Amino acid sequence: MTGADEIEQPADAQAPAPLLNRIDRAAVFLMLLGDEEAANLLARLGPNELERLGSAMVALGEVDQPGIAEALQDFVSEADREVLPAKDRSVQVRSLLERSLGSTKAESMMQRIEPEARPRSIEMARWLAPNVLLKLVEDEHPQVIAALLLMLDPEPAAEVLSALPEDKQANVVTRVAKIGPISSQAIAMIDSLLSQRIGASFGSSALVLGGPREAANLINLAEGELARTVLPTIAQLDPALAEAIEEEMFTFEMLLELDPQAMGRLLRDVENEALVDALKGLKDEQRAPFFAAMSSRAADGIRDEIELRGRLARSEVQVAQRKIVEVARSLADQGEIVIGSDDGEFV
Known part of the structure; x- marks a missing residue:
């Protein structure tokens, strides 16, 4: 008999017959992976491949240790036959990072991990005080300023924007909103510009460490x-x-690690309005620890209020989160909850 799903014949007379066929070995390997990793692999299969593999996974039954070992060895053997070419590896990694992080963050990460990456003035600019950075770029074209602001952390970028002349601010913000992907050529140009400006005016007061x-x-x-x-x-x-x-x-992010009992104790002392505003600025998965400490009815009510709440400025969200952190600090000082690691760092 032939076919990828048939039991393979031994390579020589002494080799034992395989315990599982190729499809079954692939099914075992998938079931050894985490759900997310397995789902990502299954998503790459065609309908026929998915049907055959899914049927094998359902029909396998209990797989003993030798069967598991055989499935893993089959994967290792297949991997041994493959070669990962080194050519254009940086391009490949950059592409993956851009898909997951976006072009700006990907460029910053590549500067850190690329073996032969040279020091970049853009990275240096991230350490400059906003007032110093402003002096370096305030006379540049709005497109250049917009691109640079997108490469900075939000807070210093906002400070630079606020300090620009009013007649230039709207132009810069418009370009920030419409700029799209920043090409490597544009990044190189900005890097060269900053190198010249920093070299001409960089002093000991510029770095804020x-x-x-x-x-x-x-x-x-x-x-x-x-x-x-x-x-x-x-x-x-x-x-x-x-x-x-x-x-x-004491950061708001630490509160996401509270167990349901501690979170419940915290929420009893938190004003409803502050909670809604604080959660408005979080992603759904970050809200989960808060909702887990509530009744279903209370959680649904907070969700509805979040949906009905209008747009909030980042500063408003931060104020609300700081209020909750202060409540948590007070409870931690009284010994009612523990914030941080479990080694007694915050008690």
């Missing part, structure tokens, strides 16, 4: 109870700075 947020991030990422030892020492030297760092250590 550090700050309470960066200090808080370091403490949050450090192991052990660094906050317990560092913050009291800083508070003795500079109480205002210690308070600013502590405020940055």
